[in-house]
Amino acid sequence: MPVNPHALGNRDPRFADQRWLLDLAIEQFGPEWDQDRLHYLSAPVSADHKGAILGLGRSIRKLDDFTREMVNLARHFELRGAGQRRAGHTASASDDHFAAAVLYGGAQWPIFANTELNVVLEQKKTDCYTAYAAGADHLVEPVEVPYEGRTLAGWFHLPPGHEEATGPLPCVVLLSGMDGFKEMNVFASADRHLRRGMAVLTLDGPGQGTSLVREIWYDPDRYGQVGTAAYEAVAARPEVDPERVMLCGVSQGSFWVTQMAAAEPRYAACATLFTCFDPGNAVMFGSASPTFRQRFMYMTGTSGVEELEAKVGTMTVAGLSKQIHMPYLAVMGEDDPLCDPADTYRHLNDVPGPKELLFYVGEHHAPVTRTAGRLGPAVFVAVADWLAERAAGEPLTSRHTTVDARGRSHTEPWGGERHYTYGAPLDPRTLLGDGPGTGLS
Structure with missing residues (x-):
């Protein structure tokens, strides 16, 4: 069941040339050949639904299988939920x-145009999430954030028991990455941010999720305006403390929220x-999956390689780093195949505010x-705690924390400048003397 016209695949020569290798990789290694897709799609759903989503690894054997298999499971959960609601089982419904909303969103990932199917899947995702919100264990409201004469779709979440708060709450504006969408960003229940007393606005920025179907494309030169739009949308709410609105971005969202932070100092x-x-x-566009x-x-509304290269050519943190004065956290894996660690170090060296x-x-x-x-600080928990500390007014001193292969954390002051040493922990200096190696193993 092809989900894209053949000509759409051929607009990028690299994708066209490597499509057979892509399908071979999926056949051999499953749908998580390059990322833990089923794991991150199953992460926010209830424990009762995780097994079924992870089980899709057995039936997805090529790229075009993603949409069919995810839609089939989404439809199953959707219909079962409707039956549960009729039976009065609100929580189960x-x-x-x-889970159906997350799967409908996942089914959209391999579709690279606003086809009839993609538009229908977008509506199904929204309908199912709306049905979820009606029975959620916390308040969930749809939000439309004004942006350049249009609006960006979001969901606003308030923690359980927010009515008993003694004052307005801190709020996290949360963005996922290229493959993500707003409905997967907050857990169905017991969400990390909500449990720490923070409200959340999860947003589809330009080029993401609902914005794609609305043809609101990503433009690197104008994304900073999203920062001001999102800030003003949540700061105007009576439940939110405008002095404690914070940003959080995952994967490509890390770049987007950096653009937002540089443009809007009120975060x-x-x-x-x-x-x-x-x-x-x-790295991502040159050597990762096509x-x-x-x-x-x-995402950018481009139709050819030259147009794409012109867009991505302006994507750099070089002009952003020095504009960030708020507390700033970066989290990365050393062997990240999508980002050279040296670029993250260069960026942080130029950030004048407190950083980690x-x-x-x-x-x-x-x-x-x-x-x-697995053994060190759980990534998303560590970030939620870091944001909660900032919301509580705890000061941040610039520092560098390395988590070694045994899960031990080694924290040092940032100092003047830091640089990544390629080949670490096999520091060449330890190979020339008589002493043992000193790698973080």
């Missing part, structure tokens, strides 16, 4: 509809996970699969 803090700070996304280039063509790098030795793009991530 809500969980089913949440109280900014956290970035799985950093994407290579100029022009050179799906990234196709996805980004769709949480650096996981030997970890992938999402540092959750090797021993540093």
Whole structure:
């Protein structure tokens, strides 16, 4: 079942040339050949739904299988949820509809145009999430954020028991990455940010999720305006403390929230996970899976390679770093195949405000699969705690924290400048003397 016209695949020569290799990789290694897709899609759903989503690894054997298999499971949960609601089982119905919404969103990922199917899937995702919100264990409201004469779709979440708060709450403006969408960013229940007493606005920025179907494309030169628009949308709410609105961005969202932080100084803090700070996304678009280039063509509304290269050529943190004076966190895995660690170090060296790098030795793009991530600070928990500390007014002193392969954290002051040593922990200096190696193993 092809989900894209053949000509759409051929607009990027690299994707066209490597499509057969892409399908071979999926056949051999499953749908998580380059990222933990099923794991991050299953993360926010209830425990009762995780097994079914992870089980899709057995039936997805090529790129075109993604949409069919995810839609089939989404439809199953959607219909089951409707039955649960008729039976008066509100909580069960809500969980089913949440899982269905996430799966409908996941089914959209391999579709690189606003086809009839993609538009229908967008509506199904929204309908199911709306049904989830009606029975959620906390308040969830749809939000439209004004942006350049249009609006960006979001969901605003308030923690359970927010009515008993003694004052307005801190709020996190949360963005996912290129492959993400707003409905997957907040857990169905027991969300990390909500449990810490923070409200959340999860947003589809230009080129993401609902914005794609609305043809609101990503433009690197104008994204900073999203920062002001999102800030003013939440700061105007009576439940939110305008002095404690913070940013959090995952993967490509790390670059987007950095653009927002540089453009809007009223944010109280900014956290970035799985950093994407290579100029022009050179590593991602040059040597990673060819799906990234196709996805980004769709996100930017471009139709050819030259137009794409012109867009990505302006994507750099070089002009942003020095504008960030708020507390700033970056989290990355050392062996990230999508970002050169040296670019993250260069960026942080130029950030004048208090900053921290949480650096996981030997970890992938999402540092959750090797021993540093499994035994060390749980990434998303560490970030939620960091944001909660900033919301509580705890000061941040610039520092560098390395999580070694045994999960031990080594924290040092940032100092003047820091640089990544390629080949670490095999420091060449330790190989020339008589002493043992000193790597973080």
